[in-house]
Amino acid sequence: LVMSDEFNQAGRSFKDGHDPIWTALNKNDYTNQALHYYHHDNAQTSQDGHLEIITEAKDTTVIGYDDTYRKPIKFKKHFRSAMINSWNKFCVTGGIIEAEVQLPGFKDVGGLWPALWLLGNLARHTFDGTSKHIWPWSTHECTEHNMDTQKINGCLNAVHYGLQNKFGRGAPEIDIFEIQAGNGKAGRGGFWNMPVGQPFMSASYQVSPGRKVRPWAGHWPGKGQWYEGLSYGHKTCMNLNFFGSQVAYPTEKDEPKKHYWADSISSIRQLEDTHFTAPHKYRLEWGLPSHDKNLTGINAGYLSWFLDDQLVVQINGTGLIGSGSIIPDEPMYLLINTAIGTEWGFPGGSGVDDKCKKDYDCNGNYEQTCGFPPSFCSMIKTNPTYKMNWIRVYQNEQNDREKIGCSTPERPTKKYIEANVELYKMAEDEHPLKVIQVGGGACDPNEKEIGNDSCGGQKRGNCRTFRKVCQCEEGWAGPHCLAHDPLRIVEDHVIYQVLESIEPIMLPAGLAMSLISMAGFLGFTIAFKRRLDGWKPINA
Numbered sequence: 032l033v034m035s036d037e038f039n040q041a042g043r044s045f046k047d048g049h050d051p052i053w054t055a056l057n058k059n060d061y062t063n064q065a066l067h068y069y070h071h072d073n074a075q076t077s078q079d080g081h082l083e084i085i086t087e088a089k090d091t092t093v094i095g096y097d098d099t100y101r102k103p104i105k106f107k108k109h110f111r112s113a114m115i116n117s118w119n120k121f122c123v124t125g126g127i128i129e130a131e132v133q134l135p136g137f138k139d140v141g142g143l144w145p146a147l148w149l150l151g152n153l154a155r156h157t158f159d160g161t162s163k164h165i166w167p168w169s170t171h172e173c174t175e176h177n178m179d180t181q182k183i184n185g186c187l188n189a190v191h192y193g194l195q196n197k198f199g200r201g202a203p204e205i206d207i208f209e210i211q212a213g214n215g216k217a218g219r220g221g222f223w224n225m226p227v228g229q230p231f232m233s234a235s236y237q238v239s240p241g242r243k244v245r246p247w248a249g250h251w252p253g254k255g256q257w258y259e260g261l262s263y264g265h266k267t268c269m270n271l272n273f274f275g276s277q278v279a280y281p282t283e284k285d286e287p288k289k290h291y292w293a294d295s296i297s298s299i300r301q302l303e304d305t306h307f308t309a310p311h312k313y314r315l316e317w318g319l320p321s322h323d324k325n326l327t328g329i330n331a332g333y334l335s336w337f338l339d340d341q342l343v344v345q346i347n348g349t350g351l352i353g354s355g356s357i358i359p360d361e362p363m364y365l366l367i368n369t370a371i372g373t374e375w376g377f378p379g380g381s382g383v384d385d386k387c388k389k390d391y392d393c394n395g396n397y398e399q400t401c402g403f404p405p406s407f408c409s410m411i412k413t414n415p416t417y418k419m420n421w422i423r424v425y426q427n428e429q430n431d432r433e434k435i436g437c438s439t440p441e442r443p444t445k446k447y448i449e450a451n452v453e454l455y456k457m458a459e460d461e462h463p464l465k466v467i468q469v470g471g472g473a474c475d476p477n478e479k480e481i482g483n484d485s486c487g488g489q490k491r492g493n494c495r496t497f498r499k500v501c502q503c504e505e506g507w508a509g510p511h512c513l514a515h516d517p518l519r520i521v522e523d524h525v526i527y528q529v530l531e532s533i534e535p536i537m538l539p540a541g542l543a544m545s546l547i548s549m550a551g552f553l554g555f556t557i558a559f560k561r562r563l564d565g566w567k568p569i570n571a
Contacts (some may be wrong), residue, residue, distance in 0.1 A: 033435055034121060034424040036515070040487070043076040043513045045115050046116075048465030050514045053115040058091045058457065059108065060157050063144075063372040064392050064417040066110050068093065069157070073113035076513075077474040084417040086112040086135065086143060088368050088393045088408070095457075096301040109392040110411070115369030119448065119464060121438035122152050122362035126426035129314035129337075132164040134210055134307045135369055135415035138230045141213035141376035141404035145417045147313060148209070151202030152437045153183075153232075153445045155463070156366060165282060167237040168201025170355045177240065177355075183447075192446035195510075200442070203359040204237040205334065207315045210302070211376045213404065217301070224249060227268050229376075230306070231299040232313075234336040234343050240355045241275055241292025248272060255291050260350025264342030270297035284434055298336075310420050312339050319432050320348050320358045332358030362437050362444065369417045376404060468493075472501040472510030487512035 037054065045055035055071035068091040077083050089111045095104060128149070136143045151169075154162040164182035173185035177199065185199035194200060213229035215222050246252035249271055259429035261269070274293040283289045305311070313336075320332030331348025348358040372451040373379075373388070387402035393411055400408060426433040438445035448463070450457055456463040474485045474494035486492035486501035492512030495502050 032423060033126070033426050034422075034480055035121075037080065037163055037421045038076050038082040038419065039080040040513045040515075041076050041078045041080075042511070043507060044071075044511075045074045046071045048468050049509050051467050051516050052117050052121045052514075054118065054120065054464060055113055055115045056157060059091075059095055060114075060370065061159055061320050062157060062417050063370065063374045066108065066371045067112045068108045068110070069114045069368070070111045071113065071123060073111055074115050080420065082115075082367070082419040083275065084113045084115075084135070084145075084367065084369050084419075085414050086110065086371065086411065086416075087414045088411045097291045107320070108373050109394070112369045112371065114370075115368060115550075116156065116366040116368075117364045118150075118155050119437050119444075121435075122364045123149075123317075123424055123426070123433075123435060124360060124362050124439060124442065125317050125319040125430070125433035127314065127316050127426055128207065128422070128424050129311045129312060130422040131209075131312050131420040133310045133418040133420075134212075134302075135417040136307065136410055137406075137415075138212055138302065138304045138307050139214045140231065140406045140410045141211065142371060142407040142410075143212065143415060144209065144370040144372055144375045146209045146366070146368055146370070147207040147422075149205040149207070149315075149420075150366060151204075151359070151361040151363050153200060153361070153447065154202035155455050161451070162202060164289075165200075165202045166239075167203045168199065168239045168530055169203035169357055169359045169361070170201070170240055171199045171357070172355055173197060173199070173526065174240075174355065175413070176291070179288045192450055193443040194447065201239070201361070203361060203363075204235075205315065205317070205359065205363065206233060206235040206237070206297075207336065209233040209235070209375075210306075213376055221249075221272060224251065225268050225299070227266065227299045227301045230302040230561070232306075232338065232343070233270060233297055233322065235270070235295050235297035236334055236346055237275070237295050237537075238351075238356045238359075238360075239278075239291055239293050241277075241294040242354055245292070246271075246274055248274060257352045258294075258354065260345070260347035261296070261298070262342070262345040263298060264300075264337075264344060266301040267298050267343050268400070270295070270299045273297055294354075296346055300338060300343045310418070313337070314340070318348075318358070319360050319430075334358060342554055361442055362439055362500050364437065365422070367417075367419065367422075369415075373402075378402065378404060430569060467508055468510050469508045470501045470503040470510065470512060472512075473499065474501050474511070475499050485511055486554070505553055 045053045047054050055074045056069040057071040059068055073085045073282040075083050091108050093106055093108060130147055135145055139495045148157055154166045168181050171185050177184040178186050182197055183200040185197050190196045211229055211231055211268040217226050217228035244256055273295050275292055277290055278293050316335040318333040333347050335345040336343040351357055386398045390399050391402055392399040393408035398513040474481050476482050476494045476496055483494050486494050489509040492501050492503040501511050506516050508514045508516045
């Protein structure tokens with residue numbers, strides 16, 4: 032067990048700088064025709080020990096910057112939700128990830144897009160500039176096509192940012208689950224050719240380079256049209272409705288040499304009402320490929336998905352041979368979110384009036400509400416909540432290729448991110464991530480509601496009498512010492528700032544002024560000192 036978050040402490044904050052593992056986004060989502068704004072207050076831990084991601088119909092005026100078109104924008108979004116992720120804080124290369132989850136909403140009402148997934152650390156989700164020609168590449172080869180379509184490709188001779196010469200890199204995506212509710216029946220309508228309908232769990236590996244010979248959407252692949260080595264479990268079949276998409280960035284629409292396929296090796300598993308009313312366990316097992324180019328059997332790596340310990344699907348790396356792509360060997364971070372996007376579970380096609388596809392607002396007029404899935408606006412008024420009881424990560428101690436870290440010696444990312452830092456942060460931010468706050472939250476030992484218990488309790492922190500701020504015990508972080516600090520993880524680019532006070536001592540005036548000057552200098556130094564010895568707070 033290399034990481035476990037049980038979410039048992041109520042009231043945790045996931046705002047930037049408040050947690051050593053997770054960061055809750057507080058920004059617009061430009062991807063997948065998103066209708067929501069990600070707000071950090073929509074992610075919380077509850078009294079009964081769950082992470083809760085709450086989706087609601089609430090307006091947000093977006094005044095910001097379009098990462099895709101690189102220009103200022105202003106508009107309004109009518110929904111709020113949350114995403115927490117571990118980008119550039121906690122990443123894994125290989126191992127087992129599992130979580131116990133109760134899904135939001137209702138089984139027969141579509142429109143929500145809850146997910147648990149992994150993404151290569153070279154791409155920061157919703158910061159679209161970071162994924163351009165990076166997502167979802169997983170190949171080290173040099174080909175004529177890759178030279179124009181893969182930013183860090185295997186043809187590059189020059190070595191920069193600590194990257195390996197002539198060695199392709201990217202940010203592949205593994206979806207442990209994406210959930211689509213609704214009342215679409217197996218064998219009918221959009222599922223006419225499949226034994227699975229809504230609601231379903233999609234388990235996918237999204238990867239480039241994509242295949243040139245491909246099946247038609249909605250039809251079973253012919254021989255040689257799709258990947259081999261796929262094994263299906265109970266109530267599961269190939270996702271015939273989505274084999275991937277061609278990636279053509281808006282600024283490159285007239286440059287076909289730069290277009291490429293992002294394949295989705297996807298399967299769907301039938302879900303029931305119980306998955307929305309009770310917790311169930313979702314697991315991914317990720318076996319890394321060998322460095323040997325003649326990959327066979329388990330040495331080619333594998334990805335296996337499970338629901339309540341029953342196999343959903345397995346992808347064997349040998350099935351990727353010939354496509355140019357491989358089972359991922361990049362450091363990947365965790366993402367937990369609920370999205371709302373017209374590309375997922377929304378009505379489409381000629382049967383929907385174009386007037387219903389422009390401005391989606393459950394509190395608006397007919398033209399603003401007619402494009403939603405049936406009963407969506409009634410459901411959203413209940414503030415549907417994605418509940419995660421726990422998430423855990425395991426790795427094999429005997430396998431030195433399984434790694435913890437977002438910039439490993441084999442797959443460095445640190446210098447590349449620093450060299451392209453403007454792509455990884457908001458325009459108003461000094462750095463992509465704030466320093467991790469250790470203590471400093473407001474408290475008052477004389478007030479019951481904000482006394483010592485507001486600093487996590489005796490084992491986690493205490494309230495300093497003079498300054499009335501929280502001081503954390505070792506192993507705890509966050510303004511109110513509510514976040515457990517996993518000591519075994521080492522990331523030299525994650526910075527901590529200890530915010531605690533010292534009780535007053537009466538000193539002669541001259542000596543006091545000298546000490547104040549020295550303390551100010553030391554305080555500045557400590558606040559920006561890089562943490563090199565594990566996940567321990569910096570101490571004066």
